[in-house]
Amino acid sequence: MNEVRFHPLAIIVATLCYFGLGAVWFTMFRDAWLAGIGKTMEQLQSSGVSPALAYGVALLLTLALALFLSWLIQVTGPVTAARGIQMAIILWFCTVFVTFATEYVFEARGVKTLAINTGYCLVGMVLMGAVLGGWTKKPL
Numbered sequence: 001m002n003e004v005r006f007h008p009l010a011i012i013v014a015t016l017c018y019f020g021l022g023a024v025w026f027t028m029f030r031d032a033w034l035a036g037i038g039k040t041m042e043q044l045q046s047s048g049v050s051p052a053l054a055y056g057v058a059l060l061l062t063l064a065l066a067l068f069l070s071w072l073i074q075v076t077g078p079v080t081a082a083r084g085i086q087m088a089i090i091l092w093f094c095t096v097f098v099t100f101a102t103e104y105v106f107e108a109r110g111v112k113t114l115a116i117n118t119g120y121c122l123v124g125m126v127l128m129g130a131v132l133g134g135w136t137k138k139p140l
Contacts, residue, residue, distance in 0.1 A: 006071075009135075014070070017128060019062050022058070036113025065128070069125065084128075084131070087133070092122050092125045100117060
């Protein structure tokens with residue numbers, strides 16, 4: 001098995017790339033996403049969920065994803081940006097897409113909302129994979 005060496009700065013950058021993408025993604029697709037989940041922005045804001053808590057949980061879970069993806073890239077073969085992207089896509093398809101798609105079929109939710117939600121994860125994970133796989137320690 002390959003030796004696993006986490007690069008803290010790579011983990012932080014990958015986490016922030018994915019997290020920052022969410023702000024852009026859900027701003028671009030806000031109206032379609034809200035329609036797809038059957039809520040208004042006012043309903044979400046008045047739900048009683050603290051935005052600080054929601055963003056804090058999202059950031060911590062994104063960090064967990066970055067750590068896992070970094071580990072997965074390292075233990076499954078050569079560590080390159082291309083392999084990082086490849087592993088991100090495989091992980092996305094085998095976990096995120098199949099889970100969401102199955103749930104959406106039984107809930108009779110639309111394909112557009114599926115594409116918005118899983119598309120964000122796909123693009124975010126590809127960014128993460130590129131950063132984590134492509135990050136190399138500078139030679140001394």
